Amino acid sequence: MIDLPPKLDLAQIPTPLQLLNRVSKELGVNIWVKRDDLTGSVLSGNKVRKLEFSLAQALREGCDHIITCGGLQSNHCRATALLGAQLGLSVTLVLRGHAEEVADGNFLLDRLSGATIKTFAPRDYTQNLTSILEAEANAVSEQGGKAFVIPTGASDGVGIWGYVAAAKEMQEDFNRHRILPSHVVMATGSGGTQAGLSLGAHLLGWETQILGMAVCDDENYFLRKVREDIDECTQRYGLTTNSEDVSVSVNDRYVGPGYAQADDEVFEMIAKLASTEGIVLDPVYTGKAFYGLVSEIKSGRLTGVRDVVFVHTGGVFGNFPFKQRFA
Numbered sequence: 001m002i003d004l005p006p007k008l009d010l011a012q013i014p015t016p017l018q019l020l021n022r023v024s025k026e027l028g029v030n031i032w033v034k035r036d037d038l039t040g041s042v043l044s045g046n047k048v049r050k051l052e053f054s055l056a057q058a059l060r061e062g063c064d065h066i067i068t069c070g071g072l073q074s075n076h077c078r079a080t081a082l083l084g085a086q087l088g089l090s091v092t093l094v095l096r097g098h099a100e101e102v103a104d105g106n107f108l109l110d111r112l113s114g115a116t117i118k119t120f121a122p123r124d125y126t127q128n129l130t131s132i133l134e135a136e137a138n139a140v141s142e143q144g145g146k147a148f149v150i151p152t153g154a155s156d157g158v159g160i161w162g163y164v165a166a167a168k169e170m171q172e173d174f175n176r177h178r179i180l181p182s183h184v185v186m187a188t189g190s191g192g193t194q195a196g197l198s199l200g201a202h203l204l205g206w207e208t209q210i211l212g213m214a215v216c217d218d219e220n221y222f223l224r225k226v227r228e229d230i231d232e233c234t235q236r237y238g239l240t241t242n243s244e245d246v247s248v249s250v251n252d253r254y255v256g257p258g259y260a261q262a263d264d265e266v267f268e269m270i271a272k273l274a275s276t277e278g279i280v281l282d283p284v285y286t287g288k289a290f291y292g293l294v295s296e297i298k299s300g301r302l303t304g305v306r307d308v309v310f311v312h313t314g315g316v317f318g319n320f321p322f323k324q325r326f327a
């Protein structure tokens with residue numbers, strides 16, 4: 001039994017669990033995809049599950065303004081901006097990068113949402129993010145509002161409930177399909193999806209390995225970050241779980257050139273999956289992670305493989321700014 005904290009109903013869930021027939025045949029392993037790219041049309045992806053809890057907390061605290069941050073093409077910022085519009089909350093996005101002259105992908109949708117957008121040069125953003133967010137929150141207070149700051153990717157002790165809840169949903173998928181997956185694999189960018197699934201798997205007593213494929217940063221960084229999120233959650237909500245007892249696995253072999261930079265193989269994988277299974281990944285998160293998963297299976301490095309579940313965490317809009325790479 002897992003008692004979830006109160007949440008808003010914002011995501012189109014449960015999402016389907018779909019078997020990839022042709023890829024499974026090719027690899028000789030059943031590959032299932034948890035279709036979290038279908039959690040909403042413009043709210044698509046993993047973020048809306050986390051934001052159901054983060055925004056519920058914001059409303060409980062009487063906030064009328066949401067501030068959050070991420071890269072210029074952040075899926076999380078796009079989902080937050082549009083949910084803010086849906087809920088009648090003001091939103092400020094603090095974005096890393098230079099505003100595109102012609103807005104594309106998520107940044108275009110941010111613009112349409114009516115959110116206040118502030119862009120910062122990457123170095124300034126990285127060095128001063130905490131003080132930038134504080135200054136934005138103070139500016140809201142000075143105007144008589146109350147701001148709620150959601151950290152990068154809503155990956156904290158509140159947001160990770162989204163994927164604890166998703167683990168519960170997946171338990172029902174597994175029962176329905178009569179499978180006991182050996183691995184559940186996902187892209188790890190700020191760590192919250194993995195933290196939630198790892199905590200959920202622990203609380204549900206799964207023997208399944210929850211494996212995060214890093215898309216930026218290295219294994220040690222994410223081992224620490226995922227445990228930090230779990231610790232924050234257990235302390236805040238008074239759970240008796242010790243994060244050291246939660247199994248956390250990260251593979252950082254497929255980060256490639258860096259965050260939001262991918263090798264040709266990733267673009268080829270995106271095109272292949274779209275044409276063979278009708279599923280569209282993205283070059284920043286899911287394409288890298290899925291390419292990594294297939295490579296690990298083919299090389300025999302992933303051991304004890306039975307049924308494997310890949311969590312499709314969305315990101316479709318992230319393809320458009322890379323249109324040249326598909327040429």
Ligand SMILES: Cc1ncc(COP(=O)(O)O)c(C=O)c1O
Pocket residue numbers: 045046074075076153155187188189190191192193194282285286313314315
């Ligand atoms: C499409 C997509 N997939 C995966 C991730 C990674 O999830 P997390 O930030 O929870 O590690 C993100 C965000 O960072 C994302 O936007």
